[in-house]
Amino acid sequence: MNIRHAIALSMIVGAGSLSPAFAQSTHPAPIAIHSVSVDLPVSQSSFPPGPGSELTGKCLICHSAGMVLKQPALTQEEWTAEINKMRKVYGAPIDDSDVAPLSAYFTKVSADQQSK
Amino acid sequence: MSQKWNGNDPSRRQFLKTAGWLGSIGALGGAKALAAEPATAHLPFANGERELTRAFPQKGDMLLLRTRPPMLETPFDVFDQGVFTPNNRFFVRWHLADIPTNIDAEAFRLNLHGHVDKPLTLSLKELMSEFETVEIAAVNQCSGNSRGLFNPRVAGGQWANGAMGCAKWTGVRLKDILDKAGIRAGAAQVRFKGLDHGTLPATPDFLKSLDVDHARDGEVMVAWGMNGEQLPLLNGFPLRLIVPGWYSTYWVKMLDDIEVLDAADTNFWMAKAYLIPDTPHASVMPGQKGFKSVPINRMVPRSFITNLREGDKVLAGHATQVRGIAFGGDAGIAKVMWSSDGGARWEETKLEQDHGKYAFRRWHAQYTPKAKGENTLMVKAINTNGIEQPAEANWNPSGFMRNVIESVKVQVG
Numbered sequence: 001m002n003i004r005h006a007i008a009l010s011m012i013v014g015a016g017s018l019s020p021a022f023a024q025s026t027h028p029a030p031i032a033i034h035s036v037s038v039d040l041p042v043s044q045s046s047f048p049p050g051p052g053s054e055l056t057g058k059c060l061i062c063h064s065a066g067m068v069l070k071q072p073a074l075t076q077e078e079w080t081a082e083i084n085k086m087r088k089v090y091g092a093p094i095d096d097s098d099v100a101p102l103s104a105y106f107t108k109v110s111a112d113q114q115s116k
Numbered sequence: 117m118s119q120k121w122n123g124n125d126p127s128r129r130q131f132l133k134t135a136g137w138l139g140s141i142g143a144l145g146g147a148k149a150l151a152a153e154p155a156t157a158h159l160p161f162a163n164g165e166r167e168l169t170r171a172f173p174q175k176g177d178m179l180l181l182r183t184r185p186p187m188l189e190t191p192f193d194v195f196d197q198g199v200f201t202p203n204n205r206f207f208v209r210w211h212l213a214d215i216p217t218n219i220d221a222e223a224f225r226l227n228l229h230g231h232v233d234k235p236l237t238l239s240l241k242e243l244m245s246e247f248e249t250v251e252i253a254a255v256n257q258c259s260g261n262s263r264g265l266f267n268p269r270v271a272g273g274q275w276a277n278g279a280m281g282c283a284k285w286t287g288v289r290l291k292d293i294l295d296k297a298g299i300r301a302g303a304a305q306v307r308f309k310g311l312d313h314g315t316l317p318a319t320p321d322f323l324k325s326l327d328v329d330h331a332r333d334g335e336v337m338v339a340w341g342m343n344g345e346q347l348p349l350l351n352g353f354p355l356r357l358i359v360p361g362w363y364s365t366y367w368v369k370m371l372d373d374i375e376v377l378d379a380a381d382t383n384f385w386m387a388k389a390y391l392i393p394d395t396p397h398a399s400v401m402p403g404q405k406g407f408k409s410v411p412i413n414r415m416v417p418r419s420f421i422t423n424l425r426e427g428d429k430v431l432a433g434h435a436t437q438v439r440g441i442a443f444g445g446d447a448g449i450a451k452v453m454w455s456s457d458g459g460a461r462w463e464e465t466k467l468e469q470d471h472g473k474y475a476f477r478r479w480h481a482q483y484t485p486k487a488k489g490e491n492t493l494m495v496k497a498i499n500t501n502g503i504e505q506p507a508e509a510n511w512n513p514s515g516f517m518r519n520v521i522e523s524v525k526v527q528v529g
Contacts, residue, residue, distance in 0.1 A: 023335060023360060023472040028251035028286045031341040033240055035221045036349050038173035043183035062213055062315050064184040070163060072269035082271055089384060091318025116165040 052105025079103040159276040174348035176204040185210035190278035196422035201281030214313040230376035233298030247288035253475035259363040263515030270515040282476040286341025306331040310370035325381035360474040361446035399510035415445035416519045419497035439480035444499030448473030458492035485528040
C-alpha cells in the first residue's frame with residue numbers, strides 16, 4: 001500500500017459521541033485520508049476438465065470460477081437461465097450453440113461439488 | 117501479508133475436536149478457539165467449504181466466496197467480539213470486475229448533476245470542510261445475506277450469515293449536498309454511481325437510486341470514515357453512500373457521481389435486479405409465478421447467538437452465558453428473547469449498550485442447562501415498530517431478506 005498524500009482536517013476538532021436518542025451524532029473525531037494503491041489477488045480456482053469446459057474461458061472475462069463452483073446443485077434449466085442472463089444483461093460473448101453444452105457441463109460440475 | 121494455514125495439520129484437527137466444551141469456567145474457550153485457526157471453514161449447507169484467505173488488501177482472515185470481483189464473508193466468530201465489525205474483517209461484495217486499485221485522494225472528485233440548479237464538483241477536502249460532519253452507527257447487510265441457507269437452494273452468492281457488519285460511518289448528510297446544488301421542482305429520484313465498471317462494454321454500470329424524499333431525509337450520508345478510519349478500498353474508498361436501515365445494495369461504493377433524475381430510474385439494477393416479491397416477508401412458494409415485485413428496501417430485524425455454535429458442548433447444572441447480537445432493521449431493538457427449549461418458552465435477554473437504532477445491539481442471558489442431552493437454543497429480536505422475526509423462513513427466488521428465528525443445537529453433557 002502506497003501512502004502518497006494526506007488530507008489533514010485540523011479544522012474539525014472535538015470528541016465524537018453517539019447519543020442513542022439520535023441515530024446521528026455531530027463533531028466526530030477527524031479522519032485523515034490517504035491515497036491508496038493496492039493489488040487485488042489473482043484467482044486460484046479453475047474449472048475442472050470435462051466436456052464443455054473449453055467454453056468456460058468466456059465466463060472468466062467477468063468473474064473467477066469460484067462463483068460458479070460454489071453454487072448449489074442447479075438444474076440444467078436453471079443453468080441455462082443463468083447463462084442467458086450473462087449473455088443478455090452483461091453481454092457475455094457466448095454463442096447460441098454454446099449454451100446447451102455449457103449448461104450441461106455446469107449441471108454436472110455443480111452436482112459434483114455438493115459433497116464439499 | 118500472506119500467511120499459510122495448514123488445515124490438515126493432525127495436531128490441530130485433534131485440538132478442534134476437543135475444544136468445544138463450555139462450562140461455568142469456560143476454560144477452553146469453546147467457539148472462539150474453534151473459529152480462529154483452520155484453513156478452511158465449512159458453512160452449514162452443501163458445497164459450503166470456504167477457504168480462509170488473507171490475500172486481499174486491507175483485509176484480515178475472510179471466507180473466500182469469489183476472488184474476482186471480490187466476494188468475502190466475515191467469519192462468524194468476529195461477531196462475538198463486539199458491536200463494531202473491524203474494517204479488516206468487514207464483508208466485501210462487488211458486482212463488476214473493473215475496480216480501480218489506485219485512487220488519488222487529492223485528484224478524486226464527487227460530481228452532482230442532473231435536475232439541479234447548480235451542478236457541483238467536490239474534492240474530498242471540500243466535502244470534509246464545507247458541510248457539517250456527522251457520524252452514525254449502522255448495520256450494512258447484503259440483500260442476500262444467508263442465501264446459502266435457503267431451502268430449496270437458489271442461485272446467487274452463497275453466503276452464510278456473515279454478509280453483514282456494523283460500523284460507525286463518518287461523513288456528511290446527502291441532504292446538505294443536495295440542498296447546496298438545489299434540487300429543481302419535478303425531481304423524482306437520486307441516482308448513485310461508483311468508479312467500478314464491468315469488463316465488457318455491454319455490461320451495465322452499477323447504478324442505484326433512492327426517492328428524493330429518502331435522499332433528503334438527513335440520515336442518508338456520503339461517508340469517508342468507517343470506524344474512525346478511511347474506508348478500506350474494498351469497502352468503497354474514498355466515499356460510500358450510507359443508507360441506514362436499508363440493504364447494502366444501495367450503499368454504493370467508490371461513489372463519484374450523483375445524478376438527480378426527473379423520473380423514476382429504469383436502469384437494470386433498479387428495474388430488473390434486486391427485486392423482491394411484494395408480499396409479507398418477501399415470501400412466495402417455490403416455483404410460484406406472476407407475483408408483483410418491488411425494489412428491495414428496508415431491512416427487517418435479525419438476531420444471532422455468537423458464542424455458541426451448532427454441536428458445542430455445555431455442562432449440565434453449570435451456569436454459562438449465552439450472548440449475541442441483534443438489530444432491528446429499519447428501527448431500534450425493543451427486546452431480544454431467547455429460548456433453550458426449541459421455542460416452547462421464551463425469556464427476555466439483557467440488552468447491552470445502545471449505539472443508536474441502526475446499530476448491532478449486544479445481548480446476553482444466563483444459561484444453566486438442566487439435563488444431559490440436546491438443547492435447541494433460539495433467539496428472536498423484536499424492533500421498536502413491534503416487528504418480530506418470523507418462526508418460519510421466507511423464500512423467494514433471489515434468496516433475499518432471510519430473517520427467520522435462528523437456532524443452535526448444543527449438547528449438554
